[in-house]
Amino acid sequence: MEASLIPSLDVRVVAFCLLEERLHVLLCAAGECFELPGAPVPLTRSLEETATCLLSQLTGIRETYLEQLYTYGEPARANPRLISVVYFALLPASRLYGSPHPSARWWAVEALPPLTGDHAEIIAYAMRRLRYKLEYSAVGFQLLPERFTLSELQRIYEMILGEKLDKRNFRRRILQAGIIEATAECRTGEGRPARLYRYRPDAVAEVKARRLFP
Amino acid sequence: MEASLIPSLDVRVVAFCLLEERLHVLLCAAGECFELPGAPVPLTRSLEETATCLLSQLTGIRETYLEQLYTYGEPARANPRLISVVYFALLPASRLYGSPHPSARWWAVEALPPLTGDHAEIIAYAMRRLRYKLEYSAVGFQLLPERFTLSELQRIYEMILGEKLDKRNFRRRILQAGIIEATAECRTGEGRPARLYRYRPDAVAEVKARRLFP
DNA sequence: ATAATAGTGTCTCTCAGACATTATTTA
DNA sequence: TAAATAATGTCTGAGAGACACTATTAT
Numbered sequence: 001m002e003a004s005l006i007p008s009l010d011v012r013v014v015a016f017c018l019l020e021e022r023l024h025v026l027l028c029a030a031g032e033c034f035e036l037p038g039a040p041v042p043l044t045r046s047l048e049e050t051a052t053c054l055l056s057q058l059t060g061i062r063e064t065y066l067e068q069l070y071t072y073g074e075p076a077r078a079n080p081r082l083i084s085v086v087y088f089a090l091l092p093a094s095r096l097y098g099s100p101h102p103s104a105r106w107w108a109v110e111a112l113p114p115l116t117g118d119h120a121e122i123i124a125y126a127m128r129r130l131r132y133k134l135e136y137s138a139v140g141f142q143l144l145p146e147r148f149t150l151s152e153l154q155r156i157y158e159m160i161l162g163e164k165l166d167k168r169n170f171r172r173r174i175l176q177a178g179i180i181e182a183t184a185e186c187r188t189g190e191g192r193p194a195r196l197y198r199y200r201p202d203a204v205a206e207v208k209a210r211r212l213f214p
Numbered sequence: 215m216e217a218s219l220i221p222s223l224d225v226r227v228v229a230f231c232l233l234e235e236r237l238h239v240l241l242c243a244a245g246e247c248f249e250l251p252g253a254p255v256p257l258t259r260s261l262e263e264t265a266t267c268l269l270s271q272l273t274g275i276r277e278t279y280l281e282q283l284y285t286y287g288e289p290a291r292a293n294p295r296l297i298s299v300v301y302f303a304l305l306p307a308s309r310l311y312g313s314p315h316p317s318a319r320w321w322a323v324e325a326l327p328p329l330t331g332d333h334a335e336i337i338a339y340a341m342r343r344l345r346y347k348l349e350y351s352a353v354g355f356q357l358l359p360e361r362f363t364l365s366e367l368q369r370i371y372e373m374i375l376g377e378k379l380d381k382r383n384f385r386r387r388i389l390q391a392g393i394i395e396a397t398a399e400c401r402t403g404e405g406r407p408a409r410l411y412r413y414r415p416d417a418v419a420e421v422k423a424r425r426l427f428p
Numbered sequence: 429a430t431a432a433t434a435g436t437g438t439c440t441c442t443c444a445g446a447c448a449t450t451a452t453t454t455a
Numbered sequence: 456t457a458a459a460t461a462a463t464g465t466c467t468g469a470g471a472g473a474c475a476c477t478a479t480t481a482t
Contacts, residue, residue, distance in 0.1 A: 007255055009223050009297060041221055043295055047287040071285045071299045073261040081257055083223060085285045085297075151434070168436070169472065191433025192479035365461070382463070383445065405460025406452035 007081040012038040014126040015089040024106040051087040065090040065142040094145035149194035221295040225264040226252040228340040229303040238320040265301040279304040279356040308359035363408035
């Protein structure tokens with residue numbers, strides 16, 4: 001039993017994706033319950049690489065928007081003691097070729113299955129962080145294909161924030177943020193064709209928080 | 215050599231304190247260099263408790279403003295491989311009774327000694343986070359005694375942000391934030407006595423970020 | 429021509445930022 | 456009474472939020 005003299009450690013990922021107009025999270029089966037996908041940290045890989053590899057194995061997507069969320073380590077959260085460095089990922093559904101790895105499945109966030117330990121709380125926190133990021137940035141496009149219309153982007157914002165947004169104000173501000181730009185192309189559909197936009201890779205990641213001081 | 219099949223883990227703390235009108239960080243000697251204070255995580259303690267105990271041993275202060283900063287785990291950051299969950303603490307100098315534990319010392323952030331591994335980078339990140347928090351919150355008072363004047367608070371903000379602030383705008387906004395309140399007392403000194411303020415423990419921790427959307 | 433969706437501009441009101449003088453104490 | 460520090464209010468400009476109509480396509 002000496003194996004448990006020190007807590008063990010893994011990396012977990014809360015991966016969000018937009019499927020059928022609903023926000024989904026990737027979960028793995030764990031006995032009766034489900035859990036966030038996780039992996040031990042190999043000696044030779046960084047935490048972030050571990051998360052990236054895990055996502056790549058499960059979904060086939062190698063490059064994703066990824067950021068560290070929080071490290072959970074309450075003694076009671078798992079038995080035996082486990083410390084989890086949790087990452088937060090946004091995946092565009094357009095790059096999911098086929099289904100995820102058989103051990104994993106996408107679940108709509110409004111109808112999650114029973115989850116092990118504190119994973120429900122972790123997902124709730126990741127959702128808060130996602131909403132918060134949408135409020136002051138344009139990361140929402142990370143859930144869309146490379147080219148997208150402003151209406152599609154607005155629908156994502158409305159879906160995740162859970163409220164209607166004014167179309168003119170949305171456009172003004174999302175463009176002012178300067179991290180997406182118009183392309184020459186349009187997408188034709190039922191009504192008037194819509195201009196396609198794309199991420200500006202040269203954009204300075206400009207986080208404008210409301211400062212109490214200049 | 216099988217001891218290194220999995221990375222080991224510790225908790226580190228970046229503790230800030232205001233001494234002699236300068237921001238200081240607590241460091242421990244580590245051979246030729248210095249390092250952030252750290253401790254392994256006992257099986258029975260949470261990460262946060264581990265940080266609190268460590269600070270308490272080193273400074274005697276049991277209750278501090280503490281938040282998780284980031285988890286560092288690059289394979290190259292230490293040899294043997296080490297993953298560090300880093301916390302960020304603010305300590306009021308008024309509660310430091312005497313010197314810290316002999317293994318630790320306060321260093322002015324403008325004149326840090328050589329640091330091991332990535333600890334300089336970690337401190338730089340903690341400073342950025344501290345500045346950022348000051349910009350949109352009133353946490354600065356955590357570096358002051360229980361009762362303080364607005365001029366003292368403003369000096370802290372100016373020192374850490376590295377710029378002069380307008381007195382009237384500072385007062386307006388710091389009071390609007392609603393997390394400190396006037397007391398009945400004044401502090402007498404060289405000029406006109408100054409009203410003392412204190413933290414409102416009932417204050418809703420109201421983080422007002424500038425939102426891109428309502 | 430009708431239905432569907434895309435796209436556009438203005439006004440108002442709030443709040444951030446700049447700014448100078450009066451008030452109260454000690455030496 | 457002079458020196459030191461505390462305390463206070465207003466104006467202006469920028470930006471958030473509310474709001475309705477025209478444009479372009481497919482059917």
